[in-house]
Amino acid sequence: MIYHLITTPDCNLCCEYCCGKSFQEPESKIKFESVPSKPQFTQAQLNSFLKKDKDKPVSIIFYGGEPLLNIDFIKQTMDAQEKYKTVDNFLIQTNATLLDKLPKKYVNRFHTILVSIDGGRITTNKNRGEGTWEKVINNVKLVKSNGFKKEIIARMTIEEPTHFFEDIMDLINPKDENGFSFNSIHWQLDANMWHDYKKRNFSNWIREYNLDITKLTDFWVSEMKKGRVLRLYPFLGLMNSLIFGNKFYLRCGSGVSNFTIISNGKISACPIMQGINEKYLGDINSTNPKNLSFKLTCSSPCTKCSEFELCGGRCLYSNLYPAWPKKGVNEICDSIKHLISEMKRIQPEVEVLLKNKVIKKKDFDFLKYNCCEIIP
Ligand code: SF4
Ligand code: SF4
Known part of the structure; x- marks a missing residue:
C-alpha cells in the first residue's frame, strides 16, 4: 500500500494552474472544509494504523501543499520509523x-524524489514564478552532489x-548550459480540474500535443536502439502493461492501493480530495487499511470505454467531479487513445529490442503507484 502523507496543505508558491486558477474558480459545487496546517496525530497513532497492513510493503509519499514547509514532521516520521x-x-x-x-541524511533515504518542473527556464518560471527554475535545478544538483543515487522524477x-x-526535450537534453538532464519524467495535462474550458484554447492545443506525442514516441524508440530506455512514465507504464501484461486498475492507484492521510487524520482516495468531507473513507484511529480498497471507484463513461483496461480511467477525482463539458472530456480521451495507439505502434519494435538484449525487461520496472499517474 502507498500513502500520500500530507505534511501541510500550505504552499510557498502560487503556480498558474493551481493556486492561480483557484482564485478564478466560480462558486464550486464541491464543499471543501479547511484542514489543519499541521498533522494532528502522533507518530504512534500513525504507525499503529500503518502496521495493520504490514503483510504488504508500505510506502509513504510526503505530499502537500508543499511538504517541505513542515520539515520537522518529515524528520520525525523518518526518525520514528528507524524504531518501528x-x-x-x-x-x-x-x-x-x-x-x-x-x-x-534524510534526503539520501528517499526511494524517489519527484520534482515539479515544467521544462526549461522560461516555461517553468512563467508557470511557477520568477527564479523557480534556477532554485529547483540548483537543489537537484545539490542533492546529487550530496550522494543521492536513486530516482529523481521531473513532473x-x-x-x-x-x-x-x-x-x-529541455528536461532530457537541456539547451541551457546550467540545466540538469533528467532521465525520468512524468507529465500531466492541466485538464478537467477547473471550470476553465470555455476560457481556453484547448481544442487547438491538444492537436499539437498529439503530434508531439508521436514525435516523442519516435525519439523514445530511437534512444532504445542505443540501449537507453528513458523513463518517460506515461510511455513506460503503458508499455509495461502491453508487453509484460502487468495489470493496473486506476493507474494513479487512488482508491485502489494508494490513499491519502490528511492532516486531520482522515483518509481520502487521493490528495486532491483533502477537505472533501463527503468522500472521506475513514480515519487513522478507527479504520483498518485492509478495508479501504475499492470503496470509491471510477464509473461511467470510463467503465464503458473500450480503453478502460489500459487507461484505467485517468483520474478518479475528475470522474467523480467533472469540471469540463463533454466536448472537452472527449478531447482528453481522444488524446489518451492516441497515446495508447502510439505505444501499440512501436510495441513490435520494442519487443525485438528486448529479444536482442539491446534493452532489458528491468528497464521497464517501477514502483507501482509511485505518484506518477501514467495517464496524463
Ligand atoms: S479514455 Fe477516457 S473514458 Fe476511456 S477510460 Fe480513459 S478517461 Fe475513461
Ligand atoms: S489522477 Fe486524479 S484521482 Fe489520481 S491522484 Fe491525480 S487527482 Fe487524484
Missing part, C-alpha cells in the same frame, strides 16, 4: 525550492500555450 520499521519506502513530491533545507504540468515536445 513499518515503512519500506519513503518518497517525496515537492516543488524542490526548499530541498536544500532537508539534511542529506511536468502542461497546458496551452506551451510546446510540449520542446519543453520535455
Whole structure:
C-alpha cells in the first residue's frame, strides 16, 4: 500500500494552474472544509494504523501543499520509523525550492524524489514564478552532489500555450548550459480540474500535443536502439502493461492501493480530495487499511470505454467531479487513445529490442503507484 502523507496543505508558491486558477474558480459545487496546517496525530497513532497492513510493503509519499514547509514532521516520521520499521519506502513530491533545507541524511533515504518542473527556464518560471527554475535545478544538483543515487522524477504540468515536445526535450537534453538532464519524467495535462474550458484554447492545443506525442514516441524508440530506455512514465507504464501484461486498475492507484492521510487524520482516495468531507473513507484511529480498497471507484463513461483496461480511467477525482463539458472530456480521451495507439505502434519494435538484449525487461520496472499517474 502507498500513502500520500500530507505534511501541510500550505504552499510557498502560487503556480498558474493551481493556486492561480483557484482564485478564478466560480462558486464550486464541491464543499471543501479547511484542514489543519499541521498533522494532528502522533507518530504512534500513525504507525499503529500503518502496521495493520504490514503483510504488504508500505510506502509513504510526503505530499502537500508543499511538504517541505513542515520539515520537522518529515524528520520525525523518518526518525520514528528507524524504531518501528513499518515503512519500506519513503518518497517525496515537492516543488524542490526548499530541498536544500532537508539534511542529506534524510534526503539520501528517499526511494524517489519527484520534482515539479515544467521544462526549461522560461516555461517553468512563467508557470511557477520568477527564479523557480534556477532554485529547483540548483537543489537537484545539490542533492546529487550530496550522494543521492536513486530516482529523481521531473513532473511536468502542461497546458496551452506551451510546446510540449520542446519543453520535455529541455528536461532530457537541456539547451541551457546550467540545466540538469533528467532521465525520468512524468507529465500531466492541466485538464478537467477547473471550470476553465470555455476560457481556453484547448481544442487547438491538444492537436499539437498529439503530434508531439508521436514525435516523442519516435525519439523514445530511437534512444532504445542505443540501449537507453528513458523513463518517460506515461510511455513506460503503458508499455509495461502491453508487453509484460502487468495489470493496473486506476493507474494513479487512488482508491485502489494508494490513499491519502490528511492532516486531520482522515483518509481520502487521493490528495486532491483533502477537505472533501463527503468522500472521506475513514480515519487513522478507527479504520483498518485492509478495508479501504475499492470503496470509491471510477464509473461511467470510463467503465464503458473500450480503453478502460489500459487507461484505467485517468483520474478518479475528475470522474467523480467533472469540471469540463463533454466536448472537452472527449478531447482528453481522444488524446489518451492516441497515446495508447502510439505505444501499440512501436510495441513490435520494442519487443525485438528486448529479444536482442539491446534493452532489458528491468528497464521497464517501477514502483507501482509511485505518484506518477501514467495517464496524463
Ligand atoms: S479514455 Fe477516457 S473514458 Fe476511456 S477510460 Fe480513459 S478517461 Fe475513461
Ligand atoms: S489522477 Fe486524479 S484521482 Fe489520481 S491522484 Fe491525480 S487527482 Fe487524484
